[in-house]
Each structure stands twice: as C-alpha cells, then as structure tokens.
Amino acid sequence: MKTLSNLFRNNIREYGMLIALIVIMIFFYFMTDGILLKPINITNLVLQNSYVIIMALGMLLIIVSGWIDLSVGSIAAFIGAIVGVMIVKWEWNWVLAIAIAIIVGGLIGAWQGYWVAYLKIPAFIVTLAGMLIFRGLTLVMVRGESIGPFPEGFRNISGGFIPDFFNYEGFHMTTIVVGILVSILLIIADIRTRRNQLKYGFEVTPFYFFVAKQVLLTAAVMGFCYLMASYKGIPNLLVIMFPLVVAYSFFTTQTVTGRRIYALGGNEKAARLSGVNTDKLLFLTFVNMGALAALAGTVVASRLNSSTPNAGEGFELDVIAACFIGGASASGGVGKVIGAVVGAFLVGVMNNGMSLLGVGIDWQQAIKGFVLLLAVFFDVYNKNKGS
Amino acid sequence: MSEVILEMRNITKTFPGVKALDNVSFSVEQGEIHALVGENGAGKSTLMKVLSGVYPHGSYDGDIYFEGKECRFQNISQSEEVGLVIIHQELALIPYLSIAENLFLGNEREKLGIINWNETVLRTKELLEKVGLNESPNTLITDIGVGKQQLVEIAKALAKKVKLLILDEPTASLNETDSEKLLELLLQFKKNGIASILISHKLSEISKVADSITILRDGATIETLDKHKDDITEDRIIRGMVGRDLTHRFPPRETNIGEVIFEIKDWNVYHPLHEDRKVSNNVNIKVHRGEVVGISGLMGAGRTELAMSIFGRAYGTRISGKALKNGQEIDISTIDKAISNGIAYATEDRKSYGLVLIEEIKDNITLANLGAVSRNGVINEPKELTVTREYKDKLNIKCSSILQLALNLSGGNQQKVVLSKWLFSNPDILILDEPTRGIDVGAKYEIYTIINQLADEGKAIIMISSELPEILGVCDRIYVMRDGKIVGEMPAKEASQETVMKHIMFDQEVPAP
DSSP: OHHHHHHHHHHHHHHHHHHHHHHHHHHHHHHTTTGGGSHHHHHHHHHHHHHHHHHHHHHHHHHHTTOOOSOHHHHHHHHHHHHHIIIIISOOOHHHHHHHHHHHHHHHHHHHHIIIIISOOOHHHHHHHHHHHHHHHHHHHHTTSOBOOOOHHHHHHHHOBOOOSSOBTTBOHHHHHHHHHHHHHHHHHHHHHHHHHHHTTOOOOOHHHHHHHHHHHHHHHHHHHHHHHHTTOSBHHHHHHHHHHHHHHHHHHHBHHHHHHHHHHHOHHHHHHTTOOHHHHHHHHHHHHHHHHHHHHHHHHHHHTSBOTTTTTTHHHHHHHHHHHTTOOTTSSOOOHHHHHHHHHHHHHHHHHHHHTTOOHHHHHHHHHHHHHHHHHHHHHHHHHHO | OOOEEEEEEEEEEEETTEEEEEEEEEEEETTOEEEEEOOTTSSHHHHHHHHHTSSOTTSSEEEEEETTEEOOOSSHHHHHHTTEEEEOSSOOOOTTSBHHHHHTTTSOOEETTEEOHHHHHHHHHHHHHHHTOOOOTTSBGGGSOHHHHHHHHHHHHHHTTOSEEEEESTTTTOOHHHHHHHHHHHHHHHHTTOEEEEEOSOHHHHHHHOSEEEEEETTEEEEEEETTTSOOOHHHHHHHHHSSOOSOSSOOOOOOOOSEEEEEEEEEEEOSSSTTOEEEEEEEEEEETTOEEEEEEOTTSSHHHHHHHHTTTOSOEEEEEEEEETTEEOOOSSHHHHHHTTEEEEOSOIIIIIOOTTSBHHHHHHGGGGGGGEETTEEOHHHHHHHHHHHHHHTTOOOSOTTSBGGGSOHHHHHHHHHHHHHHTOOSEEEEESTTTTOOHHHHHHHHHHHHHHHHTTOEEEEEOSOHHHHHHHOSEEEEEETTEEEEEEEGGGOOHHHHHHHHHSOOOOOOO
16 A cells, blocks of 8 residues: 555656646536536637647746746747738748748747847847837738638638548548547556666566556547547647647657756756857747747637737746746746646636636636645645655 | 853753764853864854844753853844854855945944944944954955955944954864964954853864863763863864874875876956966866865965866856876867866865755765766666665765755765765766865765865866865875965975965965976
C-alpha cells in the first residue's frame, strides 16, 4: 500500500495539472448540463485556444530561458493587420502573405531579441515597449478600422476541416482513423521509452500503472476524436497545431539546442562557461517567439475574418498564465511543453465554461487570476514538500 | 576550569529516512575557541542549525543549555537575542547596501521606525575598528573583497552583543593573509571573553587557534580533544574524521613529463570595468604533457582572471598575447574555440559558475560536449546515460541516480560532477581553479587521485590553489602570481611553504627558470 501512495504522490506532481483540468471539465460539464462536451463546443474549444497554444510554445522557451515576453498580443495584432493589408488591400496571394507575415514576425522577434540578448536590456522592459510599439503600429496600419473580408482559402485555415474519405452520413470517419493511428503511435512511443528505461536499469512505474495510463490515454484521444467526428471532423487548425506541439516537445527534450536553453535558464554563467553561446541562444528564442506570434496573429485574423485594431488584446496574459499553470518556473530553467499545453487548455476550458454559464467578463478575469495563483501555489508547495 | 557556557545534550535529529544527528553531546566553555570538525555530511551544519533555532525546538530530541538556562529557540532571532550568532559559509550581506546599512540590518538604530543615521555611522566606525577593518561605513559591500566582507559579518555579530560566535568555514574563500587576520581576531575575542565555535576543514588553522576540538562522524560525536590534555596532531584529527588512517594526505605519483604542450606568451589582460587596470601583466607560462603545474598566490593576485581570460576570453578586455599548443598558435578567442582546442576550465565557484544546480547530474556532465552524445542535433539518450554512468563510477560520485539534481549533492560530489563535465569534453589541458575548496579530506584525496590519473594519461594540468600544502603535495612545478604578474617559478621538490610564501608576499627577482 505504501508503494501505491508513493506512486500517487510522485505522479500527482507530474500529472497534477492534468487532473485539475479533468476536474474542471467535469465541473463545467455538469454546470452547463453537458454543453461543454457537445461536439460543436469541443471543436470550438480547440479553435478558440489554438492561438494561445501556438504562442505558449514560444513563450515556454522564453520563460525557460529565464525571461518573459509581454508583447506577443500586440505582435499578433500587428501581423494580423499586415496580413489584412497584403491580402485585402493589395490582393496578394494569401499563401505568400502568410509566409511574409511569419518572416516579419521573426524579424520583430529578432529586433526584441537583439535588445535583450546583446544590449542586455531586461526583457520585461523591451517587450513592454514592444507591447506599446506594435499596438500603436497596428492602429497606424488599419487606421482604426477593420480590414476584411478575407478570401475563402485564408478563412479555411481556422474555419475549415480535413476532408473525409469515407461516406458515412453525419459522421466523419477519417477523424476516427486518424485518432486510431495517433493512439497507436503514442502507445508505441511510450513502450519504447519504457523499454529503454528498463534496459538502463531505471525505476519504472509498475506495469499495471503503465497499462492503465495507456488505456486512459487512448480513451481520451478516441473520445476526443469521436466528439469531433460527430461534428465536422478534425479542424485544419489542429493539423497545424498538433504537429507543432509534438515538434516543440521533441525539440525541448531531445535536441542539443533544447537542452542548452534549459541550461541557459538554469544557470546562465555555467552554461556560458560550458561553451554555450548564451547570447545567440537567447536571441533565437525571441526570433522563434516572434514567428509563432505571427502564426497566431494570422490564425486570429483568419478566425475573425478581418484585421481589427484590438485583436489579440490581453493574449499575452493568457499565454503567460498557461505556461505558469503548466509548471514553468518564473526563475527559469524549468517547464514542459505538455505542461504549457495543458495550462492553455485549463485557461481555455475556464473561459469557455464560464462564458457558457453566462459569467461576465469581469468575474471571468478575477476567477482566472485566482486559479493562476492557486495553480502556482500548488506547484511550489508540492516541490517544497518533495525536497 | 572555566565555566561551561553552552551545553547541548543528547541531540538527535532525524530527516525522513536519515538520522542526521544521533545522540550528540557538545559543550563549549566560557571564552574558548572550540573547533568542530568532520567530513561533509557528518552533521556539523545540522548541529549548528539545531543550536541557532533554524530547526525549531520540538523538531529534534535533546536539550540545549546556554549560560545555565534551558533554551527552546523557535527561530534565529531568539537565539541571537541571548547572544548566539552564526556566520554562514555563504555570506548573508546585501551587495548594494553600505557596510553601515548591512551591519544594522534587522537591528536598526531607530526610533518609531525612523533610522538615526548619525548613531548608525558612529557605531559602525566603532565596530569596524574592533575587527580591524579600515573602510568607510558608507562603502558598498559589492566594492570590498570577500576577506573584508567576512570581517563585516563578524562586526555585524558584535553589533548584536554576541557571547558565542559560530563560524561556518570562515576561511574557505580567504587567502592566507586574510585567514591569518581572521584567526587573530578570534584569539582577541577570546581574551574579551567571547567564545567561538569554528567549523573548518583546514586542520592547520584548527591546531593553531583551537582550545578543544570535537570530531563528528556520521552524525555522532567521535571524541573531544583538549589542547591542554591531549596530544593533538593533524593525523589524529583526520583519523577521527574519516575513521581510517590517511597515512598520506596526497597520493603518490610517478611523474612522467613529456614535451611542452601548451604555452601562453606575453599575455596581457585588462579589467572589464576599470579599463586601465591590468589584471594580467606580461604573463608567460607553459605546461608539459603529464605535468601538474600549480599557480599560487593571494586572492586578488589575478590567478582566476588569468585562467578565465585564457579560457575563451571569459574574463577581461583588451586581451593580447599568444597561445600555443604543440608549438602552433591557436585561436582561443571564444569559449567554444577554447574547448575545441582541447582546453577546459573547472571554476572555483562551482555553484554559480560550474553547475546548473536545478538540472540532473547527467545533464550537467554532458553540457560542455553535447555533440559527442548526439547526431544531427538530436540527443542519443541511451548513449548519454551510458557515458554519464561511466563517469559516475570512474569518479565515484555518490548519488542515488544520475538523474538526481546536482542541487542535492554534497560539495565534494558536486566538484566531481564539474570534473566529469570537463573530462567528458576530452581536454588536453585542464585548468582546475581551487578544485578542493570547501570539500572534506576524504573527497580531497579522491580529487588528487583523479588529478594524478589524468597526468598519467598525458594530460597537462594547471591547478590554482590557495592552500600551500596542496600546491606542494600535488604539483610538479609551481608558479607564483602577484598583482597580475608571475613573480616566481620553482620545481615543487625544491619548494617549501616558506619559499612559496616569500614569493607571494615579497617583491623578489624572478629566478631564472
């Protein structure tokens, strides 16, 4: 019995926020009489949170390297404005426009990164300035009005769904097939990890626990796919987002550069003396953030079907909150991509659930604030107890 | 027989799974200097934390009597109130506040919350005089050296009307002169009736000033020696600490010195902030294959600055001079280039500069050479685990797993992780800056053994150390540095503590090598 309670205690730290997410989902499920898990709402949830998740991937790297970026909402708005001007006013091809937008985002990141990494201005100040600069430039670009509407192809980025290769009335079979494939891949990956751990003599969770985890995971993936299949299937956005999450997760855990970012945030001096080019690395995390903020800005424009001056307002707070709720440390060196994604969903489910319940935006803000505080407290408390 | 000022009876303190202190009894007499020795992890710091109230009454078993009264401290301020002041190894001063502000921090000369600056400055001057520190009370802490900071800490203790001063490794980061000064100060306090508990790894200074010595091992008192009754020798203390005879404090080595592998010529470095200050002045040094070269000198002589400037210009500006490896000039203008040219530098400050404490041992070991465990930028985890395990075994790093955080290791084991990191980068020239600072006798011996092995493998080692016996015991050849210049060079066989010290202290002609 002792091992079971130990197991529980060790894993509550690992999966704490995931459990919190599930609890909150169950809570809202009952409070909204099941609307929360209606296929259309689940699809909406994914679409609504896509830009927070996309930006959280970049923000996590910045927070892990020990800094913060307050400007991402403004950058997203600015890029949205540029995209609007290019596509609607100049009638450029939208694919080209997106490519240019992402490059511009990278350049904006480079601009900010240069100030932070090479001129040694604290990121809090540089990006606070960026927040004002790019919000201001957005207003300049759109001259205080909305630009739109966009062509169908561009709208489909956030509004479209993957095609169905089967013909079942009212049910998107391809989604289920994709779900099965993803589940199998996840299981194979987990088995490989476990086999490696065993091979190198590391302690692993008991087999029944492992099996239970696989069953739950598969059930979650398949349940999710089933819900989406009952509506219109997998949204195009998810096809962009899911590989991004996987790629960043891989990048942070398996690559040399990823490892070095953690070292940089954990102890910059030690990293530098170990031959890591810390300035360049920090610069690149900002470039990456800019590019991801640009992608998010494009998605927002596509979703709103217009470029508006106040798009992306307050996004930076949701994005930063997602990372911290997901277990990233404000002092750098600690944080997981999966944590940030779970954190983003937690914020998203709360936004969505409270909106469904008709809670005003005023109370939503206050409640989110409390949840952020509690989540970080829970994390810190657990860590202190662990050591 | 003087009175007992402090008595700790049957102290037992357990942490989950570990008995840190097992029935320890310990007493200090009025006005004596009592040394507390033991290997890292023997329980010295835990005992002092119990004493000063860091671990409140009730979290341990046993009784504490101070001046005959039973004490049940709930926190540090209660223990300070009765005159028990502890000075920690890591100094607790605020760098951007002045000496005066630091001295009275938490103990301000105030009325209704408004500080009386005149009284503060006046009292500061008095206290600084008592500790022999000639600095203005308005000087910022960041502008004075570690040695002086230590004195400020002691003045701070005096401001609190200390009766029993506890010093945790006070001389660990001090050079010989500053250490000397500090010990003098303790002796002077003793005359004024202030007792001290001195925790130290430096046996020479203990035998110099201590009246009695208590040896802890594995959380238990081994014995208490009295200077006036017992015959105290360093060997006896070491035997008590490690529970075995260390017949030699330095492992023997067959030296097998090859050709010159690395050479620095006409090396000049300027201070990064005060650009007209030369921190390395026309330095010329060379090291042979299989040779251990020591650089001796006072703190502030420019040894670390020299080493770091060589290591990819990690320190200093306007660096000029040539670096030659095997007779060829090499480019070591960045740390990356220095590493790929086979140079490694293990820092003196492993916590701030050597390790990423919140990361695993494994990640720390591979950090400087991730290329060797990856392909196309992707880390090969099995390979990484295999090599880090090898280093764990080879250097005998004591840990539950290589996935343990570096944070939770003892000083000696942290140092082994730093060494592993640099060994894994496969250097030809290894610069070790104070490799045994703040680690216990047993671990020191292990580090010396590793140094010997490396030299046997044909690597060249440059060792910076402030401990003269260590320089003499480990090195083949010794350079002495003062004020950024090399002022002496001698084979270790011909050197003695006295001759090296003379070079350190006095201006002498550089003998022809």
